[in-house]
Amino acid sequence: MKSIGKEEALKMLRQMLVCRRFEEACLKGYQQKHITGFCHTYIGQEAVAVGTLNHLTEEDSFVTSYRCHAQGLVRGMSAREIMAEMYGKVTGCVRGKGGSMHVFSKELNHLGGHGIVGGQIPVGTGAAFAGKYEGKKVVNITYFGDGASAQGTFHESVNLAALWDIPCIYICENNQYGMGTATKRAVANTDIQDQAAGYGIKGYEINGLDAVEVYTKMKDIIAEVRETSRPVIINMVTYRYKGHSVSDAGLYRTKDEVKSFMDQDCINRFSAQMQELGWIDEDAYKALDKEVKAEIKDAVKFAEDSPWPPLDEVATHVLA
Template structure:
């Protein structure tokens, strides 16, 4: 297991010392030096190479397939949106695939996953059928939320996917409650929650992490720091923009992870899951990532330069992972083609399924308001 991605923090609580110490970066996340990014990229590839060796081929291929599925699914969703088949807000996950895939691969099927409105990737990584996700985006009865939730509210009870939540930070106390319930019932399940870095500015982030550490709840808080809260750059919105350091305020363990490296995310989540399961301790993981598309489909993205986006695209998590797997001779071009073909068929099927799924019946307007309706 590489030690590269653990960033030790100076002021931290007694329980928070990471198992291993690694590279300390004094630079804040605000100043992006592109030459340095490239140099880091080299280091990170070495890390990927090292990590690959410790994993089964099947595990690696599953992760790759999921990342490719999310990428192609989102591309197709963007297309369907421009065709008017998807309405409302639609937040794509392109560029961030390594976060959901790497972290969810480190969880058990009976653990719980909850996220924000940028939720397509998490649902797919959790095993929700692409057919049902696409049908939900299309507002159809066959959708995973019966057409009532839409893009921002995907739910899948069977796969322990507890939803996309559309008020920034709203899912953070909910997931804390799920962890509370796991501890209350004496199971060793873990609750894993995702949120953007902008959610960290909400009061409820603080409220939740305080309770989680106070009561030692088995919760993993994963901050997907894509560096922009809609159109506002992190440095314009956060006084201390090193998110992982915020854990110090609660004496909580924290890590800083490269979100373009699926295996770094996987390893950090495995450490956090073990801490949650064995010691009933929460963790905060800051995953530095980047979204290649706008905040939502209606965002032209004028607040970022083309050059900035291209630099991050050099480190495209799907591309980087494929390159590393090839170099380590885990996959060849034929395997990649096989995966791409299979995913293309899956996504085509999802579109067909969503197209042909009926609209919700008019009477569905008034169902599911109460579990126990009176009169």
């Protein structure tokens, strides 16, 4: 924790709270039928986004699956533009054309927000390739789930990246379930970092529930990838508290199991570690949370008040 520093730690804590409160607001909005379609929340996994994205430069890029709101927020997108997208409003980050699964920001090199399991993995590989092609020292983080780690796209991408020295960081957000199927029932070797050996690259397992561990280990790993242009595979072991999507009651896991992970909550753990160092106290934490809640409330209000996309929007952006 000490190596992170107080200022950075406060930023990270705030980012994790923004993600958590944003997703809680999404669930509420869904119950109220303001948000429809699919909606996959990130609650429980916040340490991963925060511990990784904070190491990227402006020129670096990243891509992820449909569980994509938090990465957008941590990278610097506003809660307003993402919430408005959830509501299908024209003020949304992709003008109401994508919804929950398709958060993108060209300005911030957020390459989405993808709905097909594993479909984004070659895309991230290509973004990293482009940076190298243009002679820049940039990297790409490609996030995907444990379910996607068995997809052909993952193996094809890692093979290409290893073959061509593409600086891509493959982060498996291993939340231990591909929808309702436990990883051990879908992936022959659940130590996903072991896949790296098959491609002659490095693989790491990281406790994705511990923001300090994620942040400190990823700092070195990303620096090394930037320097060597050799891809890596990270098995980021984490857990989602809610169902795969809002329509999932989560009957495939026990309440005790979920509780055991909630007891290791990444925000509580990080906050406690900060308190030990005297970087924050209970009152300051409450004040911070209050401020974050107000920010999310404002985003919800913005989304509610925003106009629907005009009907001519249906036919725009088909071709560039």
